[in-house]
Amino acid sequence: MIILFYSMQNIFKTLRSKSYSVPCELCSISSLCIPRLLNNNLGNILDRKMPYAKDEILVTANIPFTKFYIIHSGALKTFVTTSDNYQQINGLYLPGDIVGLDSISTKKYNNNIQALSNTLVCELYYDELMSLIDTQKNVRDMIFNLLSSDIYNYQKLVLCYSQKKADERLATFIYSLYRRYEQKGHSSLNIKLMMNRADIANYLGLTIETVSRNLTKLQEQNILSAKGKHIFIKDLNALMNLGN
Amino acid sequence: MIILFYSMQNIFKTLRSKSYSVPCELCSISSLCIPRLLNNNLGNILDRKMPYAKDEILVTANIPFTKFYIIHSGALKTFVTTSDNYQQINGLYLPGDIVGLDSISTKKYNNNIQALSNTLVCELYYDELMSLIDTQKNVRDMIFNLLSSDIYNYQKLVLCYSQKKADERLATFIYSLYRRYEQKGHSSLNIKLMMNRADIANYLGLTIETVSRNLTKLQEQNILSAKGKHIFIKDLNALMNLGN
DNA sequence: CGCCCTTTTGACTGGTGTCAAGCTAAGTGG
DNA sequence: CCACTTAGCTTGACACCAGTCAAAAGGGCG
Known part of the structure; x- marks a missing residue:
């Protein structure tokens, strides 16, 4: 109390x-x-x-x-x-x-x-x-x-969850955030994550380390850039396709 | 049943x-x-x-x-x-x-x-x-x-899906079948699977081989016995606990 | 009985978890 | 304003679980 x-x-x-x-x-x-x-x-x-x-x-x-x-x-x-x-x-x-x-x-x-x-x-x-x-x-x-x-x-x-690998889950997650904001009228490639890596990992059925590694991987593939809780989607199509 | x-x-x-x-x-x-x-x-x-x-x-x-x-x-x-x-x-x-x-x-x-x-x-x-x-x-x-x-x-x-390993998924699946039949008034430890291994594997996000291996494992642990599509639950508590 | 489809078992590979260390950034106090 | 602290994030090394490929065993049906 x-x-x-x-x-x-x-x-x-x-x-x-x-x-x-x-x-x-x-x-x-x-x-x-x-x-x-x-x-x-x-x-x-x-x-x-x-x-x-x-x-x-x-x-x-x-x-x-x-x-x-x-x-x-x-x-x-x-x-x-x-x-x-x-x-x-x-x-x-x-x-x-x-x-x-x-x-x-x-x-x-x-x-x-x-x-x-x-x-x-x-x-x-x-x-x-x-x-x-x-x-x-x-x-x-x-x-x-x-x-x-x-x-x-x-x-x-x-x-x-049932079929996708770690990078695909992460791509699906970020793309779904984009789509949810878009549906609410905020169509921007800049996404502010409200949650920390631990929450993302937990939600996606992964570990913090795997989330981090795959975020790095997505950056190396030039699909997005990530700084802390700020995500910038560089290649929306690639992100969408990766998540299927 | x-x-x-x-x-x-x-x-x-x-x-x-x-x-x-x-x-x-x-x-x-x-x-x-x-x-x-x-x-x-x-x-x-x-x-x-x-x-x-x-x-x-x-x-x-x-x-x-x-x-x-x-x-x-x-x-x-x-x-x-x-x-x-x-x-x-x-x-x-x-x-x-x-x-x-x-x-x-x-x-x-x-x-x-x-x-x-x-x-x-x-x-x-x-x-x-x-x-x-x-x-x-x-x-x-x-x-x-x-x-x-x-x-x-x-x-x-x-x-x-998000957290459980293969044996836990399988245990959850079989236990949920038991519970669903029970709720419909058919409380029996004998369960007839309506679907083949491929469908179970697909539904659980696993491969046929993994389903088969883990069914064998559950039998070695004396939790159940499986013959084709017929499952007999030997230890309902163990099954429930494994699935959480 | 023999064919075909399903299921099981085995050997190997690869992705993800685990444990550990290093790094970054934000907040705190001097 | 800067050193310190701490939490969060990243990176690395290794182990293990599950996927893949392959082959054998089992089961149903004509």
């Missing part, structure tokens, strides 16, 4: 200096923002733009499921912890993404949710959202699409 | 030669059957129990999405084909399972769907199901649960 309080203070301080009260009209995810799509219908359903500090835990696994988290800015990761206290990441989320869809069936959070950086999230209560579905057909369709496309994305992720 | 399967095969044989009118009361998946749950509401929405022969293609990828496939008996696999004509399986489905949830968002079938054995499926049209959702709250909740649990299952599959 003390720790939580401390980090809350931190984020308020950080955000204040950068004036965090961004109006939704200026929100980076603009037309893709689920809260905005719901805006006309929701009233008090949505607690908008809750701030979380880097590394802050939003949710610990197995607590009762009450609401989704929709990222306004920053990034989240979801992970499970195995019996031997090993942490396994199974999801990385960017602005515009919704977290918690898997919890509808289990009625509890299946994963821990943690902030990768200082992050603003909109919190959307499940029960109240459901009550909207009966009256608003567009809301219903939107939720179905979100669920279905999540399944589709996981199918693609499974393919990535 | 073997006995049950045998009788199912027998029934199927007789049905193929004569008619397919198996009463739902004899259906193996009984209370978990989605069509039955919808029975009171659906009328002509459901084409019940369409027969498909082993290896028959139900759906080729990219055709427009119209309906879900719910397995009555037998088994299906879904797969994509890469540019170099390589076939990658991304789903294996058993009686009671529903196939096609990922297509809601894309409005087309993302995968090919093929019968692993002679299979009876109930076909459920999406559009007409949707019209039920507005009036039937239990139907709505059921579909949400199906979608959500599919996401949850894929999350677990991703974990399996």
Whole structure:
């Protein structure tokens, strides 16, 4: 609790200096923002733009499921912890993404949710959202699409893992980041990684060393250049083809 | 389980030669059957129990999405084909399972769907199901649960792939088959694999040889015995622990 | 019984993990 | 402003697991 309080203070301080009260009209995810799509219908359903500090835990696994988290800015990761206290990441989320869809069936959070950086999230209560579905057909369709496309994305992720080698996984990962930013209207060959090498390696089922070695390899092949968390894609086609 | 399967095969044989009118009361998946749950509401929405022969293609990828496939008996696999004509399986489905949830968002079938054995499926049209959702709250909740649990299952599959070694993947796979049959009311340590080694290997991201070697290894460890497509689990706890 | 397809087993190679050391960059305190 | 500290990242040497190629064994079906 003390720790939580401390980090809350931190984020308020950080955000204040950068004036965090961004109006939704200026929100980076603009037309893709689920809260905005719901805006006309929701009233008090949505607690908008809750701030979380880097590394802050939003949710610990197995607590009762009450609401989704929709990222306004920053990034989240979801992970499970195995019996031997090993942490396994199974999801990385960017602005515009919704977290918690898997919890509808289990009625509890299946994963821990943690902030990768200082992050603003909109919190959307499940029960109240459901009550909207009966009256608003567009809301219903939107939720179905979100669920279905999540399944589709996981199918693609499974393919990535089950067959691809380390360099192909890394290429797939970086290209998918590019595409996700592009879909949100940020089409740039410069990509800022929100997570460190350890998180990337963990997510891709590799080791830190292998990620590092293959990043070097991609640079030698003139496909991209990497400086810390900054990636510049030099050859988008080559990157795409490598990832298949 | 073997006995049950045998009788199912027998029934199927007789049905193929004569008619397919198996009463739902004899259906193996009984209370978990989605069509039955919808029975009171659906009328002509459901084409019940369409027969498909082993290896028959139900759906080729990219055709427009119209309906879900719910397995009555037998088994299906879904797969994509890469540019170099390589076939990658991304789903294996058993009686009671529903196939096609990922297509809601894309409005087309993302995968090919093929019968692993002679299979009876109930076909459920999406559009007409949707019209039920507005009036039937239990139907709505059921579909949400199906979608959500599919996401949850894929999350677990991703974990399996991203970190586990060959023997652990195989253990996870066999244990998950056991659990899936158990959830459908067939709690038996005897498991009949519907697919060949090549399909298992493909699905697990391994080679046939590695699957075979590790099956031998599991037998040497007295965890199970395997004869062709018949698996007998000798030590369920050991199997579960190995898969984590 | 014999053919063919599937599965198993063996020998070898290569990619990735492991362990260890060195490097870089950012933050801290003097 | 600079030396120090520390965490994160990179590079190297080696071992091991899984892929590849090859051959033998098993199983189903005419």
